[in-house]
Amino acid sequence: MNDTDVDVYIGADELARTLAADAAAGLTGSPKWLPPTWFYDARGSRLFDEITRLPEYYPTRAERTALRAHADEIAAHTGTKTLVELGSGSSDKTRLLLDALRAHGSLGAFVPLDVSETALRESVAAIAAEYPALQVHGVVGDFTRHLRHLPRGGTRTVAFLGGTIGNLLPGPRARLLAELRDLLEPGEWLLLGADLVKDPAVLVPAYDDALGVTAEFNRNVLHVLNRELGADFDPGAFDHVARWDPGHEWIEMRLRARTPMRVRLPELGVTIAFDAGEELLTEVSAKFRRDRLTAELATAGFAVRYWWTDPEGLFSLSLSRAEPR
Known part of the structure; x- marks a missing residue:
């Protein structure tokens, strides 16, 4: 019979504080960004598991x-x-x-x-x-x-x-x-x-699959912000962008606003403006x-x-x- 144990060094309260701090820093930055950590709630983890089985990935x-x-x-x-x-x-x-x-x-x-x-x-x-x-x-x-x-x-x-x-x-x-x-x-x-x-013909499709699963995974961070911070993002108003940067040799995933919009984050006490075509960097994947x-x-x-x-x-x-x- 084996021994099992779990030590917890980051609880729900700390995760909530970290999310709020990351959102405040990233969404008020220029250019805007969010760390990829926040893709992975239960829904995001299921989507990523689906991504790993796609032919492009x-x-x-x-x-x-x-x-x-x-x-x-x-x-x-x-x-x-x-x-x-x-x-x-x-x-x-x-x-x-x-x-x-x-x-x-x-x-x-x-x-x-x-x-x-x-x-x-x-x-x-x-x-x-x-x-x-x-x-x-x-x-x-x-x-x-x-x-x-x-x-x-x-x-x-x-x-x-x-x-x-x-x-x-x-x-x-x-x-x-x-x-x-x-x-x-x-x-x-x-x-x-x-x-x-x-x-890049192999790299980019791995982050921009034909079925749009990666696009939905990318937008999931907006669902997380809506649920956890009371934001009113319309995830469907953002296009998924996967771009190869040959200088840095990394893939960038971004969300691009289709139209001008203002997004409220009442938990942070801020309203964030997006211009049409403005991009939010959500992940870098270096090769x-x-x-x-x-x-x-x-x-x-x-x-x-x-x-x-x-x-x-x-x-x-x-x-x-x-x-x-």
Whole structure:
């Protein structure tokens, strides 16, 4: 019988305060922006799950293919006793790692971290049922603020999958990688899933699918603001925009106002004006080249020891060791 536990470091009140602060800062900024965190209420999570099964959305399939091919190698190289997963969600792909580590005989504990307490508790219960010999210790928190609460001890590997690293701009990304290095002891490991630069004809449709699921996912942030902050956005009055920025090598998702409008946010005591055609930036998804990502990891104190991709070279998995200071 396994031990399970969940530590909560970010509750509903703090989430509400953070949403209000992000909305106040982003919607009064010039240009306007919102962080992608707020896509993911229950509806947004269902929409994203649907996105991962769309023919245009290659990242989830490509990463799973690479994990399936190389999980045994990851287990053998790392000898992981404690697997930590950041932004764990349902931990669907992670089961490939858990199976390989269990077969290798080293794994004793799994520590998923996620901002959604409901999703995390569901995942912890499911993993505990599937892996009865495993100690499962969930952490409800934001990986940009709560890494210090992750348990220490055991030979740890931190898995940060799904290309989520690309949602961070270069400054915050560098800070997160440095904080991950501070978390780990020399010789422990970081398994990083990162999307790769490729033809925009492949990239853009992954964020602008023919069925419009991604468009609805993008507009979901407006539904969240309406529900949580009493806003009166008309989500249908905004067009979904997915644009490749070749200079920064990232995809930008935006919402473009079709007509001039004024939106009230009574919880914040503000009214926000949109011009016709004005855009609200909701997500950046950076794509990487091997040399650039290797250099960023090295700056943070990691040495890339292994690099894999799916057979088509769409998505990367890098296994990096924390180096002595």
